[in-house]
Amino acid sequence: MNTVNGVLPLSTELNRRLNTLIPGGAHTYAKGEDQYPEGLAPVITHGHGGHVWDVDGNRYIEYGAGMRSVSLGHAHPAVLAAVRRELERGAGFVRPSIIEAEAADLFLDTVPTAEMVKFAKNGSDVTTAAVRLARAATGRPLVAFCGDQPFFSTDDWFIGTTPMNAGIPDPVTELSVRFPYGDLAATEELLRSHEGRVACLVLEPATLTEPPDGYLAGLRALADRHGCVLIFDEMITCFRWSESGAQGLYGVTPDLSTFGKALGNGFAVSALAGRRELMEQGGLHSDRERTFLLSTTHGAETHSLAAAMAVLRTYRAEGITARLHTLGERLATGVSEVAAAMGVADHVMVRGRASNLVFATLDERLRPSQEYRTLFLRQLVLGGVLGPSFVVSSALTEDDIDRTIDVVGRACAVYRKALDVADPTPWMGGRPVAPVLRRYS
The missing domain is CATH 3.90.1150.10 (Aspartate Aminotransferase, domain 1)
Structure with missing residues (x-):
């Protein structure tokens, strides 16, 4: 230095x-x-x-x-080796690559609380996809997010609530409401005041302080009682809290969770994971109206998925x-x-x-x-x-x-x-x- x-x-x-x-x-x-x-x-x-x-x-x-x-x-050697190997085999095809199945298998083995996963490029996309899926599944318009936490997405439902809300119509912003971290009573009061209108609770499961005893389990119970979807944003907590994220460390399973950042060690890859019943509403095997979940040109870029697999293996092995x-x-x-x-x-x-x-x-x-x-x-x-x-x-x-x-x-x-x-x-x-x-x- x-x-x-x-x-x-x-x-x-x-x-x-x-x-x-x-x-x-x-x-x-x-x-x-x-x-x-x-x-x-x-x-x-x-x-x-x-x-x-x-x-x-x-x-x-x-x-x-x-x-x-x-x-x-x-420039981690294991990640670079995996990326170079895939680059020589092609980056994207007109049909799924075998590495998509391999990466999904390894991810779901690492995060066993999830049943299905879909990859994308950045955290904003997968978190917004989780919100859209929750609205589709519940038929409700409101998104409740943790107002004590700094960032969830570049999309309108969140950025409209920040000081940089230029260009976002008020009616969009009014569909997002806040709840405080660690306060179950205040969150329940919010849900009661908007009874039957809140599609999901979105939060980072842990922040600068540990969750209060029973807090995450209490949120799980609240979501179940009020019929809304519990979404964990694990962009930061994934791998840094445990290899399976905060949900693995604290033993509370959300309906949907989103991952990114450390997943690719600098390569662009993120993930939406969750219960099969919900995830399939963006798939081909549900009898419900289809949800446009995630459909991106570069979401399954082979070298980024190879990077993610190398990261997962390195975390576990070392x-x-x-x-x-x-x-x-x-x-x-x-x-x-x-x-x-x-x-x-x-x-x-x-x-x-x-x-x-x-x-x-x-x-x-x-x-x-x-x-x-x-x-x-x-x-x-x-x-x-x-x-x-x-x-x-x-x-x-x-x-x-x-x-x-x-x-x-x-x-x-x-x-x-x-x-x-x-x-x-x-x-x-x-x-x-x-x-x-x-x-x-």
């Missing part, structure tokens, strides 16, 4: 070019230049394992790789989930210790499951602060750590973790100086980083 000198001329110029060519300068809003301190938004040339390199020649220890999708590290937890625990402990040593333990805090850590940056009045986040991120980047979160990959080493903790310690020393004068501005290097979902640029 090298220390960045604070000047990224090639990245700065490329960011200007990206913004003239691509709306937002990136293909994911969370990767935008506005998410990083001014002048310190590196443009990446390549990655290997747990490290990436930018166009200015800097190397970084990387966290949250590929929006949490690259959990085995970049105990990857356990390794993610071990690395995350080492990082969380170290960050907490150096924050305490610098007197900022109440302001720089690590949160979440060890395999899926984020950090909070609070101001002198203990309020979440984009300005203090900017200060903190700036010190990380200058220290050679690219960390919008502290989500680990299994390719990181203990030495990477220890180096990160050292950089965090130096960042906390600067943080203390800013708190002492109640003003982070001198250490921000420019404008603050911005919330991803906001109404105006």
